[in-house]
Amino acid sequence: MSAKIGVITFPGTLDDVDASRAVRLAGAEAVSLWHADADLKGVDAVVVPGGFSYGDYLRSGAISALAPVMRTVIDEAGKGMPVLGICNGFQILSEAGLLPGALTRNEGLHFHCTDTYLEVVNTDTAWTSGYEAGQKILVPAKHGEGRFQAAQETIDELEGEGRVVFRYTDNYNGSLNAIAGITSANGRVVGLMPHPEHAVETLTGPSTDGLQMFLSAMGAVDAPANV
Incomplete structure (x- = not known):
């Protein structure tokens, strides 16, 4: 039986359909989850996709x-379920306390829509085990509030514990330490601002580099979680 990966839809979510397609291309069953329903329908992992949930009112991701x-x-997630937050999903995971730090207005206050190379820093997570450390992957990014910020002690903790998962090679949004994605202490929850679900097919993306994140999750759902 194939793994079941849930994809959440909030009011204003834009990328749930693409995330579901990426899940299916990885060989898993994509299960639609509605924001107002607490039932996860027996899924093995969850993707919190990108968009502008609740119009980014209050703070991006705060209401969701x-x-x-x-x-x-x-x-x-506290029991070890793999969770991936992409763009607005990363903001939601931060607001929910599943990941530290905050995603703030980009440097220069510009909205960026660009293809960007990320350096893979940590391959010991539920979503990155299929990559090689130091590998450069090409994925699209599109956000106005993706500048990763945190207190210095939090940055030191993330760096010291190897919890930085991706770094920008261009750092166009001014994130501290060029951080593009981070993970929880147990490596099961990952958040990143760029969009791997838009880089899964040559027909629609700049590469297929993002597909490996979803393939990695396939193995993670069967692996014991260190919680």
Whole structure:
């Protein structure tokens, strides 16, 4: 039986369909999850996709972090369920307390829509085990609030514990330490601002480099979680 990976839809989500397609291309069953429903329908992992949930009002991801579905995601993540937050999804995971730091307005206050090379820093996570450390992957990015910020002690902790997963090679948004993605202490929850789900097919993306994130999750759902 194939793994079941849930993809959440909030009001204003834009990339749930693409995330679901990436899940299917990886060989898993994509399960649609609704923000107001706390039932995760027996999924093995969850993707919190990108977009502009609730119009990015208050703070990006702040309202969605309080949704019924996220309460269950927080509980299951605590038990080791793999969770991936992409762009707005990363913002939601940060607001929900599953990942540290904050995603703030880009340097220069510009919205960026570009293909960017990321350096893979940590391959010991549920979503990156299929990559090689130091590998450069080409994926699209599109955000106005993706500048990663955190207190210095948090940055030191992330760096010291090897929890930086991706770095920008161009750091166009001014993130501290060029951080593009991070992971939880147990490596099961990952958030990043660029969009791997838009780099899974040569017909629609600049590369297929993003597909490996979803393939990695296939192995992670069967692996014991170190919680």
